[in-house]
Amino acid sequence: MTTTQRLIRLTRRPSGLPAPDDFTLAEAPFPKPGPGQVLVRNTHFHVFPGLRTLIGGETRDVPLPPLHPGDTLLGPAIGEVVDGPLRKGQLVLHLQGWRDYATPAVDECRPLEGILPDPVAHLAQGSAAYGSLTRLAEVRKGDTVFVTGAAGAVGTLAGQIARLLGAGRVIGSTGSPDKARRLERDLGYDATVLRGAAPIGAQLAEAAPDGIDVVLDTVGGEQLIAAVHAANPGARFALVGALAGQLSPDRAGGSAPTELDTYRLVTRGIRIAGYRGTDHPDVEPEWETRFGDWLRSGDIRFPYTAFRGMERAREALPHLIAGRAFGAAIVEL
Incomplete structure (x- = not known):
């Protein structure tokens, strides 16, 4: 015993x-x-x-x-x-x-x-990604979607979900060239921007020359700032995480300050909202049903x-x- x-x-x-x-x-x-x-x-x-x-x-x-x-x-x-x-x-x-x-x-x-x-x-961790993309950002057919922290638990599913919901182009961010290759090769991302390489704003401009319609942000910080500048009029932002603060050696994990250009938010009519699962109790069963179907059909990994x-x-x-x-x-x- x-x-x-x-x-x-x-x-x-x-x-x-x-x-x-x-x-x-x-x-x-x-x-x-x-x-x-x-x-x-x-x-x-x-x-x-x-x-x-x-x-x-x-x-x-x-x-x-x-x-x-x-x-x-x-x-x-x-x-x-x-x-x-x-x-x-x-x-x-x-x-x-x-x-x-x-x-x-x-x-x-x-x-x-x-x-x-x-x-x-x-x-x-797909429920938060699915809920954000269906309840807050409301992905539409042909949208260009930008997912920050795309190689994480939420991001690896978010890009696939966005595509299944009709997105026309899906872009992710990561800090590793190897992860960028895996995102594009295995998970269907069209392009990735690399944190710590060229300025993220310049990389986004190249990856999304026609601008961004939807942002699913798990990071905050400079990536969220760059996304605001790349956003199209009427863009929808769903904030799911704040890893820039949680993973900072100078913080204790309970804050993630970011300075956004509120002028751009106003003039472009950008909508930003944080996602809380408790606000959307109907999401979990809906997500599990679709996730199960997508796993069995091989449409998602x-x-x-x-x-x-x-x-x-x-x-x-x-x-x-x-x-x-x-x-x-x-x-x-």
Whole structure:
């Protein structure tokens, strides 16, 4: 009988960006479910950039608690029910990742009933991209769409979704020539702009000579500034993330100031809105149905970088922040 389990704890609040030594692979007593709880053996969990904010302690307006030294990390996870009120062997989605076994309450578990052909795809971050492109930016046939952070968990799906919704040209941004090639070769992006190469504004002008109609922004900063200048009259901007702030060594993950040209916003009638999933409860089931259909037909791919084993989990967030992941970052147990 197993008497202990492995988990990842925050060792100390990082000075600057997180490093592997800021986390500890620890052993803890094997958990026992209490009344109304389910014992789940985790198989996969998602490493999301928002952990940087939780670790930094700047959690105002964030629906998750801050993490303190000694706390076990958390995040979306998939696992198999071992004991409790749910059927033994049932796959469930919950938020107690970063450990071998979890004990979420029954109402904190979502049974996975085969809507998607691969259960791991439930860890995809496509819902925000789909909701943004259908509810806020409202992609129209023939639109030119610009996706910032195109090689990330949201961006790798956003470009494909935009194309399936009728976009005529899809442009992405990334910081790596290799990722740019993969975006164009594997995920259907027409062009990419490289962060840190020529000025992004000049690259956008070349990639989108007729301007941009839709922007899905996961980054902010200079990329959002350049997108405003490249926008056509009536362009629609959907803000999904703020990685420029979350991944800055000079910030704690809870802010991302950007100076936009409000004159351009007014004279071009540009619409900018931030996307919150809680404002659109109908999006998730709609997205899952379409995502499942697109996966089965081969019209969409779910790219992710796998970190195999709890032994490598300490590296996962630093690797993600350093830009070494393509698509989602997922730990496989």
